[in-house]
Amino acid sequence: QEMEDKVISPEKVEEAKLKARYPHLGQKPGGSDFLRKRLQKGQKYFDSGDYNMAKAKMKNKQLPAAAPDKTEVTGDHIPTPQDLPQRKPSLVASKLAG
């Protein structure tokens, strides 16, 4: 009698893990939504109009603070100048030059 060993590829195991955690994940990762998000990647938006309106509306309330390690400011959170990453002054000498 021969036992048939069925080897499941590690990739498929990982895929099953992912689908278990995110059941609403789309079938195809390479779809246009995914790629379009990739095209937008890295851009940070600051809308002065939204910012001023939010400031006026929430005079007495605390503005929702962004998580300290978040690099993308999206959604309901209105970015404030403090939330945008600090710009390093360009006159700082590079350590490589030291």
Add this chain to the structure above:
Amino acid sequence: ADIISTVEFNHTGELLATGDKGGRVVIFQREPESKNEPYNQGEYNVYSTFQSHEPEFDYLKSLEIEEKINKIKWLPQQNAAHSLLSTNVVFSFKDKTIKLWKITERDKRPEGYNLKDEEGKLKDLSTVTSLQVPVLKPMDLMVEVTPRRIFANGHTYHVNSISVNSDCETYMSADDLRINLWHLAITDRSFNIVDIKPANMEDLTEVITASEFHPHHCNLFVYSSSKGSLRLCDMRASALCDKHSKLYEEPEDPSNRSFFSEIISSVSDVKFSHSGRYMLTRDYLTVKVWDLNMETKPVETYQVHDYLRSKLCSLYENDCIFDKFECAWNGSDSVIMTGAYNNFFRMFDRNTKRDVTLEASRESSKPRAILKPRRVCVGGKRRKDDISVDSLDFTKKILHTAWHPTENIIAIAATNNLYIFQDKVNSEMH
């Protein structure tokens, strides 16, 4: 210091340029070898630094434009080595703007002007009684960097590569959906040579990930896609090279297909061999060598870190699966190199089929010490000094590496540190 985002040797290997996320370029120069100080021979020291790009704010679109330098490419040196002013020209680009810089050395200065005094002030002409010919006197080497051209507004999407043509007159820049051809002297116009933007963005299925001109044939270039294919295009065929001359694609095994298949097949870098006969591609788990004459599959495939296949779920969650690693050939096209995680980098010898894993970190490399090969253990017997897959540090990634054009010298960018390794034993190429 800022995170290094690109490393590139010039055509002779005498100069090494690095760009960082702060928009700064640092150029190193190799010290000429001298008999007096044999230990200092061939070491790289800082030659010049300058700010290439400033942070900008696009007021029209309320967009912050980051100043990170994506790539630096050198132009071949035009002037003779022993002239008064030797020039090197270098490109840098970030986001959507490409800048061309001219680097000039000055080691002599004229003295003895007739009309000006030592400080440059105009002389009282009544005191000038005779004429003298200014002479050139040696001075401390001064390196001047000036922006010569700014090629702006050629791209709607982020530029991922630039490549100088072998004709030394044109170069191309590629973004996610388009490739433009520029003339080095013309900044206000470029020709679009590839456009894969669909009429309806909902039909978008793949993007351009990297592109490069052929090293010898000025009419040929290649571009890679997020689906793992390569397209070789001939500019003689038509003005718009949407139709490829050759399509290089490895057929996929449908039974092995998973959610991750397409993501890990995306080509993050493509490099022609120095011979022009082969192309090297890097995708998430492998490096592949393609023969220009064979479109059906690569001629060689090397596993960079196959043990990550069983970690794809978490690598997708922490975005590491989208990391873009570069790859490099050595000068004789016999060895290929690419970076990995945990500050490891890998080298594959195409002839002996041997490979090695090395580490770029302060703890493991003292100056002039020999690098010890590292090993990642994947279960089973674990030797001393092995690292297990679960202890790998995925924040320490070596994305950018460069190999000297002729010698066994490599430059490795590990986050914000630059490592230069030399193979003193085998300094000749095999």
